[in-house]
Amino acid sequence: MSLKLYNTMTRQKEEFHPRENGKVAMYVCGPTTYNYFHAGNARMFVVFDMIRRYFMYKGYDVRYVQNFTDVDDKIIQRGQTEGMDPLALGQKYIEEYFKDAKALNLLPATIHPKATEHISEMIEIIEGLINSGLGYEVDGDVYFAVDHFPNYGKLSGRTLDDMKAGARVEVDERKHFPMDFALWKKAKPGEPAWESPWGLGRPGWHIECTAMSLKYLGAGFDIHGGGGDLVFPHHENEIAQTEGYLKGEMFARYWMHNAFLTINQEKMSKSLGNFFTIRELLENSPGEVIRFYLLGTHYRSPLDFNEQNLVMAQKGLERLQTSIRLAQQAMDRKGSSKNERIEAGLVKAAKEAREAFEKAMDDDFNSALAYASLFELAKTMNGYVQENPAYSEGLAEAQKTLVELGGVLGFDLLHPAQVSVEQDEILAQVMEVVLQIRARSRLKKDWEMSDFIRDAFKDTGIIIEDTPQGARWQIKK
Known part of the structure; x- marks a missing residue:
């Protein structure tokens, strides 16, 4: 079965065909480093880490880029609140990101570029947009002219009239069109700033991903990923400015987005008091349990986060870990099974589990269905151990398969952290x-x-x- 994934751009599942045989180039939007990342961020990071791991399992050489937005309005505001230099604050939370990422067993990206280290690349792209008539400067600020880009809205499926009516945009009468977005922001007193052809300033949010993805992956790379909340305006704006700069050349081949995470059936919000950072959740739950929970639902389905569901996830993970442990104890005992029927049954169960796992993951990375194949194999192993608590080549094969497939999803079942x-x-x-x-x-x-x-x-x-x-x-x- 060929691997299929859901492409947000076409709104359908498509067979995956990489730009280059045997290789996958992925860009996934990273955190804005003004705080510890929250549970919603965690779902996105875990989902795309799982997708990356499965491509690796399939034999692909994966180049995975995940950025850090380390200069931004939120970072500046948080720095002012804490009396800390905004750039130092951004670096602080980059370091904290890696601690929480390790707890969730996220593989480090091939490259973790920072926005502040790519200012020159952003300026070059902005100059190109101005020269082509897609960008304009107003008193030190530079905006993208959305109505000059014919396909604006093709990712989100919105029209300019829809967006004008429903989107939250900065009120600025100097814009040529209300939906025009900032490519470059004029410096304000006390803010980080860089020299540019338009005076001191800093980049807008969207331009950084264009600059970094093109630098490290080139045009037409395979997968651009992120949370569903990034479809509009962030990814829509990325497409407009990038393909405008590239004069119509394709930006990314496939666009993938995970669904929202709610807390007790409500949208996560500080005002509702249900806003949780992963650092807070890790105080009470191991990272592997949180990860197991986040992958227990298909990534495009909404996921509600509550304590009861987290407890159920822990029990599910422990079932797999217990099966591995009991199998290991049986294999460590003296003697071995000589029953060929049982041996063949275990080998068959391992093979069927792998086939079911791959079938699920090949169908748009259905980790929830992949879980079922793991539990079925664990059940077969438990039945053997109860009746034949001794070494078996079939049991060894089944255990190896369960450990390997668990590893594809990011779990070390043989050496669980808890x-x-x-x-x-x-x-x-x-x-x-x-x-x-x-x-x-x-x-x-x-x-x-x-x-x-x-x-x-x-x-x-x-x-x-x-x-x-x-x-x-x-x-x-």
């Missing part, structure tokens, strides 16, 4: 019982038993100390 947390909790519970038993021995003046327990644990690296407040334990360092 295993250490679970083990710490179990150890704490065990030691609490040990201290209770030892306390009873001391009450009975059974000093021999008390000392035996203390010395036995000391040999394993756990120190038990008696204090006026009672006994306590710690791992020897």
Whole structure:
């Protein structure tokens, strides 16, 4: 089966044909670095990381570009609020992004370009737009003339009249047309600014993605991705300015967007008090659980985020992790299975799981359906282990397949991150019982038993100390 993906531009699924055989060039819009990224951002990052991983699994050489918007109105405002230089603030949250990205097991992009490092490229493109009549300068500001670009609105399917009536745009009577958007902004006192042919200023939001995608991927690259909220105006404006600059040459071959994330059936909003950053969610849930939840629904379907669903996601992930762990324990035991029927059954189950997984992912990256193939294989493995708790070549093949396919979705089922947390909790519970038993021995003046327990644990690296407040334990360092 050939791989199909939904192209927002054509509003239908299409067979994927890369610009260059064996290679995929992707550009995915990154964060504006004025805060930790939120749960909605996380869905986009996780979805396109999953898509990238599946292309790699299929044998493609993937060049993945994800930018950082490190100069922007929000960054400037946040810097003023915190009394911090806006560019330093942007760099701070770039560093924080990588911490949260690691927790969600996001692969680093091939290139993470910053807007502030590509000012010259943006100026060059803006000059080209002005020279072709698609851009105009007004008192140090430069705007794109949307009514001079015939195909404006082709991605979102809106007309200029629709956009004029429904969009939120800056009120500026100097514009030739209300929907014209900023390519370059004249500097205001105290703001970061760069020299340009139009005086000191800084780039508009949309122009940075044009400059960076063209620099690192070239015109006609394969996939431009982002959240559904970026279709208009961001991606619409990107297309207009890029294809205008390229004199009609195609910007990107496929446009992909994930659906919105809601919180308890409501749009995420600070005013509603349901705005969560991933940093906040990580305080209570491991990153792999959050990731498992975000991929449990097809990326083009709306996803509602609530605590109950997160708990269910954790249980689902633990089922797969438990299957891997039980299989490993069985294979670590002495002896092996000699039942050819069972061996063949496990090998068949592994093969069928891979086929079902690939069928789901080839159909517009249906991770939700891909999950089903993993759970079915895990169920077969569990049935074998219960009846034949011994090494089996078929079990080894099934376990290997489950680990590999889980890895395609970004999960390390063989070495799950939360295993250490679970083990710490179990150890704490065990030691609490040990201290209770030892306390009873001391009450009975059974000093021999008390000392035996203390010395036995000391040999394993756990120190038990008696204090006026009672006994306590710690791992020897």
